[in-house]
Amino acid sequence: MVVLAKPPAPLEQISLVRSPEQGDYFAGVPAVDLAAPGAARDVVRACERFGFFKVANGHGVPEGVVGRLEAEAVRFFASPQAEKDAHGPASPFGYGNRRIGRNGDMGWLEYLLLAIDGASLSDASPAPSSSLRDAANEYVGAMRGMARTVLEMVAEGLGVSPRGALADMVTDAASDQLLRLNHYPPCPLLQSLMPNCSPTGFGEHTDPQLVSILHSNGTSGLQVALHDAADNAGHWVSVPSDPSSFLVIVGDSLQVMTNGRLRSVRHRVVANKLKSRVSMIYFGGPPLEQRIAPLRQLLAAAGGDGEEQSRYEEFTWGEYKKAAYLSRLGDNRLAPFYRH
Ligand code: GA4
Numbered sequence: 001m002v003v004l005a006k007p008p009a010p011l012e013q014i015s016l017v018r019s020p021e022q023g024d025y026f027a028g029v030p031a032v033d034l035a036a037p038g039a040a041r042d043v044v045r046a047c048e049r050f051g052f053f054k055v056a057n058g059h060g061v062p063e064g065v066v067g068r069l070e071a072e073a074v075r076f077f078a079s080p081q082a083e084k085d086a087h088g089p090a091s092p093f094g095y096g097n098r099r100i101g102r103n104g105d106m107g108w109l110e111y112l113l114l115a116i117d118g119a120s121l122s123d124a125s126p127a128p129s130s131s132l133r134d135a136a137n138e139y140v141g142a143m144r145g146m147a148r149t150v151l152e153m154v155a156e157g158l159g160v161s162p163r164g165a166l167a168d169m170v171t172d173a174a175s176d177q178l179l180r181l182n183h184y185p186p187c188p189l190l191q192s193l194m195p196n197c198s199p200t201g202f203g204e205h206t207d208p209q210l211v212s213i214l215h216s217n218g219t220s221g222l223q224v225a226l227h228d229a230a231d232n233a234g235h236w237v238s239v240p241s242d243p244s245s246f247l248v249i250v251g252d253s254l255q256v257m258t259n260g261r262l263r264s265v266r267h268r269v270v271a272n273k274l275k276s277r278v279s280m281i282y283f284g285g286p287p288l289e290q291r292i293a294p295l296r297q298l299l300a301a302a303g304g305d306g307e308e309q310s311r312y313e314e315f316t317w318g319e320y321k322k323a324a325y326l327s328r329l330g331d332n333r334l335a336p337f338y339r340h
Pocket of ligand 1: 329
């Protein structure tokens with residue numbers, strides 16, 4: 001019998017977790033049809049209770065847009081390592097391999113992190129090819145549209161006017177948006193050595209922005225920490241993959257803007273040992289100088305005679321982002337801003 005003293009070399013700095021089992025799959029992923037009557041109420045309910053929801057219908061993303069970018073991503077990740085490395089390291093933009101951020105976090109993945117300027121990729125992070133750039137621009141256009149719709153619905157569902165109070169922050173000319181293409185390669189070596197363990201693909205974290213929209217291919221791996229009921233608070237569940245849908249994820253900034261009514265959700269990815277997972281995530285963040293503080297109307301409406309107090313110290317998105325880049329992936333980045 002082979003006794004494994006330490007993980008095989010390529011996995012050395014990557015933590016291993018228990019492989020997901022059938023029973024870990026969450027059957028209760030909230031789904032919202034964005035074109036259905038009552039969608040605004042459903043969006044708010046899902047974001048309050050779970051911090052994420054799935055959109056299979058009514059998203060308005062034209063046919064082919066997802067497939068074109070995914071094919072470009074697959075093609076790029078299949079190119080020779082030296083070619084990919086020429087687009088890195090990701091600091092923070094460009095090609096990254098296993099290193100996440102600047103503070104020592106590692107995951108079993110490679111990725112392309114691209115900055116967005118307005119409605120298209122920024123010159124600050126050149127795409128590796130013109131065909132990937134074109135497909136990414138088309139995709140970003142669709143994701144901004146969906147992020148706008150979702151945030152308009154959040155405002156409507158919370159009784160905040162104007163409808164654009166939150167949505168304008170992601171479609172402003174100075175909005176701080178990102179596109180991330182992730183490839184989690186298979187790891188057959190680990191499958192034969194430690195069948196019950198899987199490599200951490202992307203460690204647990206919350207997203208700092210307002211909202212993130214994730215699409216993945218048919219390989220599962222995403223897990224979220226449920227925080228709805230007392231009996232399963234912090235309980236990790238696997239989200240079944242569904243390449244025909246998108247997952248909308250609440251970020252820390254939206255939590256603060258709603259004074260904690262909507263809650264950001266901790267999530268992570270466990271790499272599959274036999275199949276590649278490819279995901280594409282759009283992150284909708286506000287302009288750098290945007291003040292992140294609860295919407296006045298919400299505080300007034302919740303306060304009865306007076307005004308509800310903000311639960312957070314005020315900060316700008318630029319300040320929060322700077323603090324985020326100094327943190328480790330799994331840190332509770334909002335904790336230093338809680339008001340006691
Ligand atoms: C998490 C969400 C996005 O993927 C990201 C990540 C960023 C990075 O990969 O460079 C961070 C992470 C994310 C939060 C804490 C810092 C910064 C890695 C990290 C350790 C692009 C983002 O905006 O914040």
